[in-house]
Amino acid sequence: MSKIITNDRLVSLDVLRGFVMFWIMSGEHIIHALAKAAPIPIFVWMSSQLHHTDWDGITFYDMIFPVFLFVAGVSMPYSFDKKIKQAGVIAPSELPSNEKKKIYWSMLKRTCILVFLGFVVNGLLRFDGYDQTRFASVLGRIGIAWFFAGLIYLNFDLKKQLIWFAGILIGYYLAMKLIPVPGFGAGDLTAEGSLEGYIDRLFLPGRLHSTVYDPEGIFSTIPAVSTALLGMFLGTFLKTQANIISVNKTIGILVVAAIVLIGLGLLWNYDFPINKHLWTSSFVCFVGGFSILFFTFFYVIIDVLGFHKWAFPLLLIGSNSILIYMAAEGLVNFKHTADFVFGGLIKFAPIIWQPVFITISVTFVQLLLLYFLYKKKWFLKI
Template sequence: MNALSGAMPAPTRANQPVARLVSLDALRGFDMFWIMSGEHIVHALAEATGWPFLVWLSSQLHHTEWNGCTFYDMIFPLFLFIAGVSMPYSMQGKLSRAGVASASGLSLADKKSIYTDMLKRMLILVFLGMVVNGLLQFKGYEQTRFASVLGRIGLAWFFAGLIYLNTNTRNQVLWLLALLIGYWAAMMLIPVPGFGAGILTKAGSLESYIDRLLLPGKLHSVVHDPEGILSTIPAIGTALLGVLTGTFLKNEGVSMRRKALWLLSAGIALIAFGLAWNLAFPINKRLWTSSFTVYVGGWSLLFLSLFYYIIDVLGWKKWAFVFLLIGSNSILIYLAAEGAVDFAHTANFIFGGLIRLAPLNWQPVEQTVSVTFLQVMLLYFLYKRKIFLKV
């Protein structure tokens, strides 16, 4: 209700449906493609051909051992960034139903309803992440890893959402700065018993110490967990950077071409700033350092600017259809590829005879391609029947 007149507000842009960003769905699919099977295709091609470019690309599809960053290190934060970009769009429907133009106009009752939905989504993602880690194998409390990729996505998205719903854009920027600077200060200044302050090793970092102290079950690397408690703080920053990007893309006062240019420029600036910060606070995915957040945030903006310009500005969409299939059911294919479905066994059952006819060094290539083919066919079947796993 209109607070001044008591009448229903006249239709505004807030009440109109917001066009879906096709580029965002395609970028999500592109990101997930490498996890579901794309990496295995590249590794097999590099082994079969020995071509320098493929060998280099194959090297980029492995996590960095500690400091530094490869393309593979960017996949997880890019997905979280995309989740953040989606938030202003997904929240628009809730705002429209409440008859307000922004989150600041929501009533307490409306906010409670949104908080409940967000909390449910977060808890489901935490649970699914534990299932991927083997929760339902019932190996016992001490052999269960509670931290997970999906859990971090859920937690970071949830807290970024709370910030989005309760602050304006200016304060969201301040929150982002506070999260990154605060994490940097804590990691560098708070001493760890037996190691001291600012020791950024797997065993000696504050992040690892807090995980050993507070995180239940087992850790990913015995003394350290890359999805641990403290490093979730800068991960919230990754999601919040996505939220700010989504808010900018919704601004109808800026042309789409200019938006693409701004995304490109901001991406380059963040990459440069991340490299500069790296000199004092190393870029490290396993610690999710603030420099890593800024650096990969810059690359995420570059990827988005490219997809946005090609797909949404120029209108070239058909080439990205496979990525759209993947992006429309990203959580489902992640769970399936992580072990819920044995695609390799099925592919060998169907295509094994043909694969064995190929030259020996090309058989792994055909095997990985056949797995991808089955995955895409499954996604196409679900897409045509409008079956989507939504969390």
């Protein structure tokens, strides 16, 4: 087996991170434009998958955020490995308390930076006032969920980590089903009647994303910790077993684990619907299974078979994923730059295809920026 590792990191992780980030930064707009210019079934279906579901149910677009968090979890055993080896111990739970405190502070610093950057993406620097500022964010949830998953990783062995994983999902399920919400009772899983929405209205400061709840709210961040833990389990498995057992067995175990999680999510869906907005336990299992399948796909092609040149654009995105996410979310007007450079040429294209070429030109400009940063070795690392 040929493993491609850069700075002690599997390249497939950066490629997978780049794959999911591509759809956010501009890929979705390319597909939507294609579906309008050439409404053939495949483009129409892909376009339908690049929208969030209204409430219950799942699309590919709903998976992007949890896959990104899952990848952060996979990276955890690798990022902590050097500190563990320096301390002369085998397992992270064996680290002496003084070493753990150093790691805790670095983790807390990373989390605080991500929470702050989430504020910035949400418009903090516009100074619209406290009531108009949204404090919950995608980056904030990634930082917080990663932090608590890290605490579990550093303080408990694998068996207890699995207990934490199951306990979080079951505990969240029981709370959402059994704890009554004033005016709605227990078990109401609507936006306003759910326990998650009620807690957001009570305790989440500033503006809520959806008035009566926030999809990155307080209570639904708890099961997101389990999403990070799933990634951590996979990362631990790769570090401890992938070089011991055969490639075929490694892949087989990953695929079986994915199928089991998807099946569990589908079964749980009957009583606790798959719902990204509430980050339900069934959602964690279902998307966790697909996260493993996505990773396995890139792992086999890149790390096992060694075909990696084709994935260089995705590597560029994945290597600076947080930076391009923030830029694409409004900090940089890529469309203005693309129109300045390519707008004249695009005018010669048939009108129906111009939106397609415009969106492709935006992606090209984004990749040029990422390539420049990559060659300069300038990475936004947190």
